[in-house]
Amino acid sequence: MAYFGKFYLDKEKDIIVTLDMHGDDLSYVITSPHHKTGNLITNLAKVCKLEISYDDYGYKIIKGDVPCFYDGDNEMVYILRFYNTKVANIYPDGRIERKAYVPAIAKTLMSQTKDYKLDIEKTLVKTYIRREVKFHSDLHTHRSANLSPDILIALAIHHQLRYPYYYIKKLQLNITPAQKALLENRRQIIARSFAHSQLKGKYLDRKIDDHTYLNFASLILENIEHASENIAKIRASLAVMKDGQAVFTNLEKVYIYRYVFTKGTSVLDPITLEHIDDIEDEDIVNTLKQMELDRLNPVYRYNTLYQDQLLFVARSYQKVGVTYAEISDTALVKASEAANTLAQIHEVMPAITKETGVTLRFLCAFRRIPLTIVKDQIGQNGFNENLQVLKAVANDPYVAGSDFVGEEMNDIRELSSVIQAIVAIAKDIPSFVIRFHAGENDSLPDNVLNSVLEVEKALAPGQFFPHVRLGHGLYTPALDSQKGKLLLEKLKDYRIALEFQITSNVRLNNLTELTHHPLKDYLRNDIRCVQGTDGGALYGTNSIDEQLSLERMLDLSFEEMKKMHDVEAAICHTAMQEFHEKMADFKKALGIKSVVTYYNERIDEQKHHVITLTPTSRNIEASVSLASKIKPLPLHKIPIVIVGGSFNNVNHQTELREDECHLLDELIDSVKKEDVFFVIGSSMSGYEKYLLDHAIGFEVYSFVPKMLTEKEAERIKKEDVGVRISIESSPLGVYKSFAFEIFKRRPSLLLALDGHSAASNMIQDAKNSQYKCWIVVDESVPSLVEKASSLEGYVTFWKPGDGVQGICEMLKRTIID
Structure with a gap:
C-alpha cells in the first residue's frame, strides 16, 4: 500500500x-x-x-x-x-x-461534547453560494487575526524573526543540541542584564526567557527532522483552542503568541534559507516561494514585515472574492506607531490593490479596557493620547473611522466623554465610521442601545448622525419590549448597520444555541445587516465559510441573504467613493512632505488638546483597601466554587429558592472543614451570601476586582472572608482569576446555581481545566443549562430533590485522588 x-x-x-x-x-x-x-x-x-x-x-x-x-x-x-x-x-x-x-x-x-446535536446538513457543508448573494467585503476584522497560521509561519521564516525561548519551552518544541546550547548561552547573558530586577521566581524566569531568542528560520529549516511536529504545535498556538469553546482569556493568549509573528523583529545574523522544499506542508512551501518571487518584483522588493502582511491579507481576500475590507488596528491611535504605520500603508497599498483588486482600509481601535495579559495602562492619559492621534490621522484616505475593541466588560456609558470627542471629529469628516463592539455577550444587554444613545447625545447642533456600525449585537433587550422597540426605531432612523460574525461568537463561548441568534429577527424588521469575520484566520474561517455558516446554521433564505448583500454593496460603494475623494485631498495636503513627517507634525499639534474624561466610581485599589484580608488559597484542601450571585448580567438579581438553600445546608453539613474551602465572587449576594452566613467555621475566599467602588470595599471589609485580587478591574472579568488560580492549578468542584455569560465562562473554563473539575449545574436555570448542555458528558445536572449525595461522592473521589 x-x-x-x-x-x-x-x-x-x-x-x-x-x-x-x-x-x-x-x-x-x-x-x-x-x-x-x-x-x-x-x-x-x-x-x-x-x-x-x-x-x-x-x-x-x-x-x-x-x-x-x-x-x-x-x-x-x-x-x-x-x-x-x-x-x-x-x-x-x-x-x-x-x-x-x-x-x-x-x-x-x-469537540467539546460527547453528544453532538447538529445534523449532517450543518456539519458537512457543500461549498456553493449563489452569485446574486455572494458577499464581497469583510467589514469587521482585526489586524492581528487576519492571516492564517501557515502564512504567519512562512512570514516568520522569510523575515527570520526572533522566536522567544519561552514559547519553545511552553509549546514543548523539539530543538537540536546545537540550538539548545545556543539558547542556554544567550539566556545566561540575558539573565545578567536582569540581575537587579525586582522580579522574582517564575516571573523573572519568564522575563528572561522572553528576551532569549532563536531565529525562527533556524528553528524550522535547521531542524527539518522535527519541523512537521514543531509546525503543528506552533500552528495550534496561533488559533483559538481546539477541544471546545474558548473564553476571552484564551483569545488574549493567542494574540500574545501571534504578536511574535505580526509585530516581530528580524534577527541581526540571518541564515541562508535552504531546505524549504523539505518542509512537508505544501501551503507553507508555496507561500515561501511566493515571497522569494516577490523579492524579484521592484514594487515588493523591500517590503517590511507589516507590508508583507498587508500583501498576503489582500491575496487571501482575493482568493475568496472579497474586494473591500476594514481592519481594526490599535497602532493607529498610538503616537509612537501611527505615522510609521500609515507611511507603510501608503507606500505599498496602491500596488497591492492593483495586483489583487482589494482595497484595505482601517478603523483606529480604542481599547475599552486594558488587554489583560499585556496590562496596558489605560485611563486619562491613554485615552487622551488615542484621541489626539485619531484627530491627527482621521482625514487619511486609508482611515475609515474608529472602533472600540476588547472584551465587553464595561458599560459603554463609562466612555461617554471619549464618544463625545470622536463624534466631534466625525462632524468634519462626513464619511467617518464609528463602530462599537456591543452586545457580544449577555452581561450588558443595554450596551447596543446605549451606544446609539451616546452618539445621539454627543451630536453638535445641526450635526448629522454619523455612520455608526455595531459589531455583534447578539444580546439586547427583547425586541418586542419597550427598550427593544426603541432600539429598532433608532437603528432604522439612523440607518445603522449591524455586523455579524457567527464563528467567533461560537468559538468564544458567546453563542452556543444557534437558534437564539437574532439575525433573522433584525432582517424581518428591515434592519441593515452585514457580515464580518472578526479576523477569520484566528477562528478557522474566511468570508465564504462565514457566509455558508450563516446560511446553513441560521437557515437564512435567499431573500434574507439578498438583503444583506444589498446593504453590503451600498456600504462598499459609498466607502470607495469617499476613499477616492479623501485621497485627492490628502495628496494636496501632503505636498512634498513624507507621510511620516506629515503625520508626526499633525500628532505634535494635537498634544495640547486634552479632554476631561468621565470620572469612574471604581477608583479604590483593592490591594490597598483590603490588604489585611488578602490571603493565599489553602494548598491542602479542595476548593468548592459557588456561582450564584456575582456572575449575573446587570439586569438580574439572584432570588433564593428553598431547594437550593437546602442543598447548601446539606453540603455544609456533609463536608469537613479540614478537607474543603469555599470560593465565591465579589458581590456576596444570593447563594454566595447564604453560604457566607451559614458556613460557620469554614474558610471562605472571595475573588474581587482590582478596582472597587467605595460601597463594594466597605461591604467586603465587613465579611469574614479571605480575599484574592483579580487581574481585572471589572467585576465581569473576575471569572478569569478562578481559571488562573484554581482550575488550571488543582482539582476542584464548581456548583453553579445562577448566572449568565460570566458564569458560562466559568463553566467553560472549568471544563477546559488542566485538572479535574467536577461541574454541577442547577437544571432550573435556563441560561446555565444552555451552556451545560453543550458540554454533555462533562457536566452533572442537579435538580430540586436530588440532594447532596452525588456532589459528596465527587468530592470524596477528588480528596482520595
Missing part, C-alpha cells in the same frame, strides 16, 4: 484525510491528532454514519474505501461520500477536488 495524498476537512488542518493506493484500490483514514479528547472524530463518525477504528497507538480513527467510477468522458474518478454528501473527487493523477468541508462552528461544538 502506497501513500497517495491527503487533504483536510477543515480550514485549520485538524481533520486530516490521508489517502493510500493499493493497486487500483483507494482507501482513506481520517485522524484528528490535535484534538486530544477524541470527541471530534467520535461525533463526526456518528453524524456521517461511519465506524470508529483505532490506530496502533490506541487513538480513534475512521477508515474506509473510496469507490471508483468512470465519468461521461471515460475518465476514472474516485468519489468520496459521507452519508450521501460528496466530500471529494480524487483523480488517479493526484488531483483532489474537495467538495464539502466541516465549518469551524460544527468542529468546535463536536
